[in-house]
Amino acid sequence: MLYSTDRILTTHAGSLPRPPDLRDLVLAKANGTPYDPAALDSRLRSAVAEVVRRQAECGIDCVNDGELSKTNFTDYVRWRIAGYETRPSSGARRLSITARDETKFAGYFEANPRRWSLGPPTMPVCVGELRYVGQADLARDLDNFKAALAGVNVAEAFLPANTPGTIEHWMLNEHYQDDEAFVFAIADTMHEEYQAIVDSGFLLQIDDPDLPDGWNCLPDITLPEYRNYAAMRVDALNHALRGIPKDKVRLHVCWGSHHGPHHDDIPLKDIIDLIFRVDAGSFSIEASNPCHEHEWRVFEEVKLPEGATLIPGVVGHFTDFIEHPDLVAERLVRYARLVGRENVLAGTDCGLGTRVGHPSICWAKFEALAEGARRATKILWGRAC
Amino acid sequence: MKASLDHIITSHAGSLPRPDGLIAANRAVETGEPVDEQAFQQTLSAAVAEVVRYQHDLGIDIPGDGEFGKPMGQRVNYGSWWRYSWQRLGGLDPDGPGFDTAPRRSGPGEVVLTTFRDRRDRSQFAAAYADPESGITTGPRPPAPTCVAPITYTGHDAIRTDIANFKAAMRAAGVEEGFMSSVAPGSASRIGNAYYKSEEELLYACADAMREEYKAIVEAGIILQLDDPAIAENWDMVNPEPTVEDYRKFSMLRVEALNHAIRGLPEDRIRFHLCWGSWHGPHMTDIPMRDIVGVMLAINAHAYSFEAGNVRHEHEWKVWQEVKLPDDKLMLPGVVSHATNVVEHPELVAERILRFANVVGRDRVIASTDCGLGGRVHPQIAWAKLEALAQGAALASRQLWR
Numbered sequence: 015m016l017y018s019t020d021r022i023l024t025t026h027a028g029s030l031p032r033p034p035d036l037r038d039l040v041l042a043k044a045n046g047t048p049y050d051p052a053a054l055d056s057r058l059r060s061a062v063a064e065v066v067r068r069q070a071e072c073g074i075d076c077v078n079d080g081e082l083s084k085t086n087f088t089d090y091v092r093w094r095i096a097g098y099e100t101r102p103s104s105g106a107r108r109l110s111i112t113a114r115d116e117t118k119f120a121g122y123f124e125a126n127p128r129r130w131s132l133g134p135p136t137m138p139v140c141v142g143e144l145r146y147v148g149q150a151d152l153a154r155d156l157d158n159f160k161a162a163l164a165g166v167n168v169a170e171a172f173l174p175a176n177t178p179g180t181i182e183h184w185m186l187n188e189h190y191q192d193d194e195a196f197v198f199a200i201a202d203t204m205h206e207e208y209q210a211i212v213d214s215g216f217l218l219q220i221d222d223p224d225l226p227d228g229w230n231c232l233p234d235i236t237l238p239e240y241r242n243y244a245a246m247r248v249d250a251l252n253h254a255l256r257g258i259p260k261d262k263v264r265l266h267v268c269w270g271s272h273h274g275p276h277h278d279d280i281p282l283k284d285i286i287d288l289i290f291r292v293d294a295g296s297f298s299i300e301a302s303n304p305c306h307e308h309e310w311r312v313f314e315e316v317k318l319p320e321g322a323t324l325i326p327g328v329v330g331h332f333t334d335f336i337e338h339p340d341l342v343a344e345r346l347v348r349y350a351r352l353v354g355r356e357n358v359l360a361g362t363d364c365g366l367g368t369r370v371g372h373p374s375i376c377w378a379k380f381e382a383l384a385e386g387a388r389r390a391t392k393i394l395w396g397r398a399c
Numbered sequence: 400m401k402a403s404l405d406h407i408i409t410s411h412a413g414s415l416p417r418p419d420g421l422i423a424a425n426r427a428v429e430t431g432e433p434v435d436e437q438a439f440q441q442t443l444s445a446a447v448a449e450v451v452r453y454q455h456d457l458g459i460d461i462p463g464d465g466e467f468g469k470p471m472g473q474r475v476n477y478g479s480w481w482r483y484s485w486q487r488l489g490g491l492d493p494d495g496p497g498f499d500t501a502p503r504r505s506g507p508g509e510v511v512l513t514t515f516r517d518r519r520d521r522s523q524f525a526a527a528y529a530d531p532e533s534g535i536t537t538g539p540r541p542p543a544p545t546c547v548a549p550i551t552y553t554g555h556d557a558i559r560t561d562i563a564n565f566k567a568a569m570r571a572a573g574v575e576e577g578f579m580s581s582v583a584p585g586s587a588s589r590i591g592n593a594y595y596k597s598e599e600e601l602l603y604a605c606a607d608a609m610r611e612e613y614k615a616i617v618e619a620g621i622i623l624q625l626d627d628p629a630i631a632e633n634w635d636m637v638n639p640e641p642t643v644e645d646y647r648k649f650s651m652l653r654v655e656a657l658n659h660a661i662r663g664l665p666e667d668r669i670r671f672h673l674c675w676g677s678w679h680g681p682h683m684t685d686i687p688m689r690d691i692v693g694v695m696l697a698i699n700a701h702a703y704s705f706e707a708g709n710v711r712h713e714h715e716w717k718v719w720q721e722v723k724l725p726d727d728k729l730m731l732p733g734v735v736s737h738a739t740n741v742v743e744h745p746e747l748v749a750e751r752i753l754r755f756a757n758v759v760g761r762d763r764v765i766a767s768t769d770c771g772l773g774g775r776v777h778p779q780i781a782w783a784k785l786e787a788l789a790q791g792a793a794l795a796s797r798q799l800w801r
Contacts, residue, residue, distance in 0.1 A: 118779075118783075119777075119779045119780070119783070120779075121777070121778065121779045122740075122777040122779045122780055125474075125777055126777065273739075273740050273741070274740055274741075275740060275741065275742045275779075275780055275783055276741045276742065277742045277783055302710075303739065303741045304708075304735075304736070304739065304742070304743035304744060304747050305741050305742060305743065305744045305747075306744070307744070307747045307750075308744050308746040308747040308749075308750050329710075330710070332739045332740075332741045333679070333709065333710055333738045333739040333741075334527075334533070334534060334535060334679050334680060334681060335679070335680075335681060335709050335710050335738050336681045336682065336683050336710070336711065337710040337711070338710065338711050338712070338713075338714050340714040340717075341710055341711075341713050341714040344714050371527055371530070371532075371533035371534040371535060371679070372524070372526060372527030372530050372533045373526075374524050374526055374527045374681075375524070375527055375533075378524075378681055378683060
C-alpha cells in the first residue's frame, strides 16, 4: 500500500465505464444467451488494457481493471461459487439497500424505479456447502490486468473483491443452520479469491458497502442491534482475510450508490470503530456527497489505526456536475490537516463507471480528481508537483 | 427586507413542485383543450395557498408562490421561469424563425450568443448530452418566439392574479414577508428579433415592458426576485470562449438594462438570483464566480442569491474573502441543491452557512437553494431538501448566536 509521502496520490473505488460492445458480451454470458466466448475473451483483454491506460492518462496513481469482466461489483460472485440453485424471482434482492428510504420516499421510488443489476432476474438459494469455483474467471482477470499494466507507468495496482455481508444481500440460505454459519461459509469461500489476488502482487480492495448500507436494508433495526449485526459480518470478513497482511488490503465502504435521497444513512460516527476493526491497512470511505460531506469532522475525534491510510471520496457518482479542482483540493486539505498529509489519498465515493450519466463524465471527474490532488499538494507541501 | 437578526432565516430560489392537478390543468391549456377558466383559477389559487402553508410548516421564513402562476405542464421542466414571459409580452410571433437558429461565432471585442446546441459544455460533452439515458434532462424545450413588433407588457391580468393568490395564501398562513420571481431583461431577451435594429434595443424594450411586472410586485408589498441566470450562463453560450473582459462588457449591458428597468423602485424590496443554468450536465465551462461577482454586485438589488451548494461552485465561498459584500447588502447562498437527489445533511447545511457567516457576518446571510427545486427534482426530494435547509439553518443559528 502507498503513502502520500511527497504528494497526494490518487486512486478510485473501482467500476469504470464499459465499452458498449464488451457490455453486450458480458451481459449475454450472464443472461445465458448465445455469445462468442473467443470474442469476449479478446475484447475483454483489449478493453482492460485501454481502461488501464486511460486511468494513467488521467493521472490516477493506483489503478484497477475497471471491473470490466463483471456484471457489477457483487453479482459476479454468482459465477464464482457453487452450492446454490437459482430460482425464479422478481429480480429484487433479498435485502434492499433502499428499504429505509422507501418508507419515507415511496413516491420518489415509484416514479424512479431502480434499474436492477445487470443479470438474470433469479434468486440464488444456498442448498449445499458453498465452495469457490471461480478459479478460471479469476485467473483470466489477473492475467488480463497484468498484461495491461505492462505498458503503463503507475504507482500501484488494485483489484476489488466482494464481501460476505454483501453477498448475503442476494443469496438465500436453506443449508446452514443460521446466519452466522452462512456468512462464515461465504467467508471461507471468498478467502480463496482474496488470497489469489494478493499472491498475484495486487492490492486487494474489499468492497464492503454492506457495513454501512445493511442499516438501510433493515428499516426497523435499532442502533445497538445493528452494531451487533455488523460486528458479526466484520468478524466473518476478517475470517476471510486471515493470513493476509493488512498492508495488502484496503477496505472500501459506501452507503449504497443508488441516486436516491439517502435521507437516513447511518452516520459514520456510529460505525467508524467497526470499520477500523477490519484487518485492512487503508480505508476508502464515501465522503463527498451531501449526506456525508460533513463527516470529515469525525476525524477530529477518531484517530486512524496505526500505520493506516485514509482514502476519502472527494469526487462522487451522485451528480453529473464535475467537481471543481479547487473543491477537491479543499476537501483533501481538510483531511490532511486532521490525519496527516502522508496518510491521505484522493479517492472517489464509489465506482463511477456505471453510476454517472456517461463515460465522458467519469473521465472528466478523474481529471478533476488528479488536478485537485495537485492543487492540494501545492497547499500542503508549499510546492508544485 | 427581512434579515437574519437573531437567527439564520431561510428562503429558496423560486420554483417548487406543482401538484399533479395543476400540472394536468396547465397541460390542458398548453395542448389547447377546452378549459373551464373558473375551475382552473380555483385549482391555481388552492395550490398556491397549499404551497405557502407547506413552506411555512417546513420552516421557510421567506416563502414564495412556488412560481405556480408560471405554467408548467410537465413534472420535469427546467424552463417555466423564463418561458412564462412569452405569454406576458406583446409583439412576439410564436411561429417566427426563433432565437437560436444557426451557430454564431464570437471574436475579440465582439461577443454574440450562439445556439443552445452549440454551447461549449454541450460541445465538449456531446456524447453525454446526446445520450437519452445520461440523465442530463431539461424537460421540454419549445422554440422561442420572435419579436416582430414593439414589445409591450400584456401580463397585467396574470400578474394581478399571481399577486392576489400569493397575498391571500400569505395571509392564511400567517406569513409576513414573501417573494415573487420575475424574469430579468437579459434572460427575457433571448428570443428571436425581426423588429429591433439591435440586440441592445430589444434588451431595453424587454426592460421597459417587464418593468410593469416589477412595479406591480413591489407595489403589492412583495419582495421582487429578479431571475437572471443569463448573466452567468451566457458565458457557456459564447463560442469560442471570450476574454473575461469582453464578457463582462457584454453582461454589463444587460445589468444596465436591468437597472434601467428597476429605476426608482426601492432597492431594499429587490433581490437578485444568479445561477449557471440548472440542467444536470457537467458544467465544466461555467464562468468562475470570481470573474462575474463584480457584474452581479453592480445590480441595484439589496440581496444576492447564487449557487454555492453544488460541486462546481461550492468552493467559491472563498471569493467573499477577497470581494467585499457592500455593508448594506445581504446574500442568499445556495446551501441545498437541485444538482443531486441525495438530500443534504443538516450538519453540512450548517457548515456551509457558517462558512459564509464567518466571512460576511451572520446577519447578512439568508440560507437558500442553488436554484428552484420544482421541475428539477422529485417533489418528495424537494420537500426533504427544504426541511434539511431549515434544520441546517437552526443548527447554524445555535452556533452563531450561542
